[in-house]
Amino acid sequence: MAYLILAWGLLGVVYRLIPKPGSVRFQERQFRVMMVFRTVNILAIIGLVSLEVKWPLWLWLNRSRPLLAAYLLGDLVNFPLLAGYLLGMLYLTYRMDRKTKGIGSGFGSYLMQYGYFWLFVINILLVLRLDDYYLPLVPESFPKVYRWGLEAGAVALLVGLQLIALWVRRLRMVPADPEVEGLVREVADKFKVRIGKVRIWKLEGVINAYATGIFMKNIYLTETMINSLGQDSLRMIVGHECAHFQKRHLELRVIIIMGLIFLGSSLAEDFPEIPLPIFGLYWVTALLAYQVLARFQEYQADRAVALKLGGSEEMAQALIRVASPVKFGKIFRWLLGHPDLEARLNKLKMINHRRRAGA
Numbered sequence: 001m002a003y004l005i006l007a008w009g010l011l012g013v014v015y016r017l018i019p020k021p022g023s024v025r026f027q028e029r030q031f032r033v034m035m036v037f038r039t040v041n042i043l044a045i046i047g048l049v050s051l052e053v054k055w056p057l058w059l060w061l062n063r064s065r066p067l068l069a070a071y072l073l074g075d076l077v078n079f080p081l082l083a084g085y086l087l088g089m090l091y092l093t094y095r096m097d098r099k100t101k102g103i104g105s106g107f108g109s110y111l112m113q114y115g116y117f118w119l120f121v122i123n124i125l126l127v128l129r130l131d132d133y134y135l136p137l138v139p140e141s142f143p144k145v146y147r148w149g150l151e152a153g154a155v156a157l158l159v160g161l162q163l164i165a166l167w168v169r170r171l172r173m174v175p176a177d178p179e180v181e182g183l184v185r186e187v188a189d190k191f192k193v194r195i196g197k198v199r200i201w202k203l204e205g206v207i208n209a210y211a212t213g214i215f216m217k218n219i220y221l222t223e224t225m226i227n228s229l230g231q232d233s234l235r236m237i238v239g240h241e242c243a244h245f246q247k248r249h250l251e252l253r254v255i256i257i258m259g260l261i262f263l264g265s266s267l268a269e270d271f272p273e274i275p276l277p278i279f280g281l282y283w284v285t286a287l288l289a290y291q292v293l294a295r296f297q298e299y300q301a302d303r304a305v306a307l308k309l310g311g312s313e314e315m316a317q318a319l320i321r322v323a324s325p326v327k328f329g330k331i332f333r334w335l336l337g338h339p340d341l342e343a344r345l346n347k348l349k350m351i352n353h354r355r356r357a358g359a
Contacts, residue, residue, distance in 0.1 A: 001081065003047070003048060003051060004048065004081060004084075004085050007040075007044035007047070007048070007085065008085070008088055008089075008092075010040055010044070011037060011040060011041060011044070011089065011092050012092070014033060014036055014037045014040055015037065015092055015095065015096055017033050017036075018030060018033050018096070018099050018100065019033070027324070027326055028326045028327065030099070030100040030326075031100065031324065031326045031328070032328075032329070032332050033096075033100075034096055034097075034100050035328070035332050035335040035336055036332075036335070037092075037093070037096055038093075038335070038336075039287075039335045041089050041093070042287060043283070043284070043287070044085075044089075045082075045085070045086075045089075045121070046264075046283045046287070047280070047283075048081075048082065048085065049082075049125065049265075050264070050268060050276075050279060050280070050283065052078055053264075053265050053268040053269065054268050054272065054276070054279070056074065057073075057074035057077060057078060058070040058071050058073070058074035058075075058133075061073055061074055067137065068134075068137060071133050071134065075129065079122070079126075082122065082125075083122065086115075086118045086122070087111075089118075090110070090111055090114065090115055090118065091107060093114070094107050094110045094111075097110070101205060101206055102205030102206075103203060103205055103206060104205055105202065105203055109202070109203075112168055113201065113203065115165070116162070116165035116166055116168070119161060119162065119165045120162055120165070123157075123158045123161050123162055124158070124257070124258055124261055125261075126154075126157065126158070127154050127155065127157070127158045128261065128262065128265060130150075130154040130157075131151070131154060132265070132269070135147065135150055135151065135154075138150065166212075166213075170199065173199040173200060173201055173202070173220065174199065174200050174202065175197070175198070175199060175200070176198040176199060176200050176221065180198065180200075180221065180226060180234075181198045183231065183234060183235060183238065184198045184219055184221075184238050185198070187235055187238045187239050187242055187309070188219075188238075188242050188245075190239075190242075190308060190309070191239065191242040191243060191245070191246045191304075191308065192246065193217065193242045193245045193246055194217065195217055195218065195219055195242075195245075196213065196216040196217055196218045197216075197218045197219075198218070198219050198220075198221070199218065199219075199220050199221075200220070200221055200222070200223050200226065201220055201221070201222045201223065202223055203222045203223070203224070205224060206222045206224055206225075207222060207224050207225040207228055207229075207321075207322045208222050208225060208322070209221050209222070209225060209237050209238065209240070209241050210241070211241035211242070211244045211245055211250065212250075213250070214250055214251055214254065217245050219238065219241050219242075221238075225237070225322065228321070228322075229318070229321055229322070232314065232317075232318075233317060233318040233321050233322075234318075235309065236305055236309060236310075236314055236315050236317075236318035237318050237322060239304075239305040239308065239309045240301045240302060240305050240315075241301075243300070243301035243302075243304035243305055243308075244297065244301050246304065247297070247300055247301065247304065249297045249300075249301070252293075252297075253290075253293070253294070253297075256290060256293060257290070260286045260290065263286075264279075264282060264283060264286065267279065267282065288334055290337070291334060291335065291336060291337045293337075294337025294338070295336075295337055295338065295339045298337070298338055298339055298344070299339065299344070299347050302315055302319075302344055302347060302348060303347070303348075303351055306348055306351050306352075307351070311352070312348035312349065312351045312352040313348075313352065315348055316345050316348045316349075319341060319344055319345065319348075320341070320345075323340075323341040323344070324340075324341065325341055326340065326341075327340055327342055328340040
């Protein structure tokens, strides 16, 4: 609890650092504070999980209770604390985004649209918990079919909770009008991607598009973006999301996240003598490595659209319309999975030069 209060306090301090409108380089400072906020939040969650793995609560409870009872009581404390922290973090993030992005929707709508990812993180931790703590308690005399059934049940729980979260997320969305849906499906056909649903987010002041889903691929567009872009620019942005599907970027990200969590938890359990600073260094390195992968995927999606839908200049014009012109800087650019506008435009210029040289 003391750790969570400290983490909330640190996030609150970062939140207070948001500059007021009218200051010099206001927008750039806004974005940098937001990047620091998100990085601190991720590291705080990793730190909470790391503390529980290295010094688990059940180990203290096990001195006076049976092992299974200690597991259950420890998790009855840990998971509500984690869920409460994530809820508070999401509220602070909502306040942050209202100031830096101009979001006008209420917190309930924001929670429906963004909380599903953190439920996914809790789901992964829950499955790892079942696999590492509870299932090993099943006696060896039990049939293997019974053990496999428990494993399958854990996976079903993971998928089921995530499907519920996605369903809740869609409550504040509306179906796209026929014109927009036709454009999305036309672009998807060029990438040979099958799209399930095309929906519009009622998220004020935000210009963005989202590719979601692994088994059921959906594309979500914000209402502000549709009202702000012409058909040509909208086609390029939708193509970027379809390229993520074509390149299997979402699947790779899920595998990497689960792999990093599994490796980190294995290091803590199998090598408890590892000093905490070294263990923390692993998570910082893992976070930076994941961000490098995410940025590479963004460049790859931009390149795929430029080659398939009309050239790098058209994609560059679309990016100029939707991306913030803020430069992230040499240090801060490592904290985000999205490259800044200048870097993306430079990559597109290189594609154009290579095509001309090849011609």
